[in-house]
Amino acid sequence: MRMSLPDPKLLLRALTQKMWRPLHLWFSVRGPVALGRDFHLGPGSRVESSQGLTIGDDVYIGKYCSIVCDGEIGDDVLIANNVGLVGRNDHDHRAIGIGIRRAPWIGDANYQGPGRDRKLVIDPDVWIGFGAVVLSGVTVGRGAIVSSGSVVSSNVAPYDIVGGNPAVTIGRRFKTEEEIQQHERLLDKNRTEPARQTHSTSRAPLALARRIFR
Numbered sequence: 001m002r003m004s005l006p007d008p009k010l011l012l013r014a015l016t017q018k019m020w021r022p023l024h025l026w027f028s029v030r031g032p033v034a035l036g037r038d039f040h041l042g043p044g045s046r047v048e049s050s051q052g053l054t055i056g057d058d059v060y061i062g063k064y065c066s067i068v069c070d071g072e073i074g075d076d077v078l079i080a081n082n083v084g085l086v087g088r089n090d091h092d093h094r095a096i097g098i099g100i101r102r103a104p105w106i107g108d109a110n111y112q113g114p115g116r117d118r119k120l121v122i123d124p125d126v127w128i129g130f131g132a133v134v135l136s137g138v139t140v141g142r143g144a145i146v147s148s149g150s151v152v153s154s155n156v157a158p159y160d161i162v163g164g165n166p167a168v169t170i171g172r173r174f175k176t177e178e179e180i181q182q183h184e185r186l187l188d189k190n191r192t193e194p195a196r197q198t199h200s201t202s203r204a205p206l207a208l209a210r211r212i213f214r
Contacts, residue, residue, distance in 0.1 A: 050107035074124035088135040089114045
């Protein structure tokens with residue numbers, strides 16, 4: 001009986017996909033960053049933290065994003081392409097006699113400028129639209145939506161929809177408090193179902209890639 005061999009092209013594609021994800025994470029995630037389950041990071045995006053960033057479960061980050069901050073991103077967050085989560089005091093522009101290119105950077109061990117205590121918090125179930133920028137020191141409340149192209153420099157209330165530069169409230173995601181409560185109950189129920197526990201973690205492929213290239 002003749003055995004049929006797998007299609008070499010399909011086999012190569014499967015191997016490439018299996019290896020691409022850990023390699024992508026290895027090159028694109030820097031610093032003390034803790035990743036949750038089912039984490040997706042689009043091509044051309046990077047995640048970097050100097051003091052610590054925790055990313056929850058089922059977080060999607062699109063293409064060409066710059067996530068360079070300390071803080072927390074909650075579960076079930078959707079971040080579109082070209083989004084920036086960045087610091088507002090990354091370089092100490094007040095340093096005298098030093099060009100801004102060489103000014104003290106917030107990630108330097110001896111940095112004495114402002115901003116190190118400004119964390120960026122994205123609560124669970126938040127959607128950040130294409131090209132938006134969210135600055136450090138901001139909390140985007142649970143269930144909120146940030147419209148495309150917005151610049152968020154102050155806190156966003158839960159379930160608010162914000163837009164503009166600077167971003168202001170332009171609507172609400174749900175019409176009533178009852179809808180919000182029902183939504184949260186169903187989310188919590190779905191999150192605790194056993195099927196969710198079967199998904200692999202992102203830490204495993206990340207560790208594999210680092211073992212290969214160390």
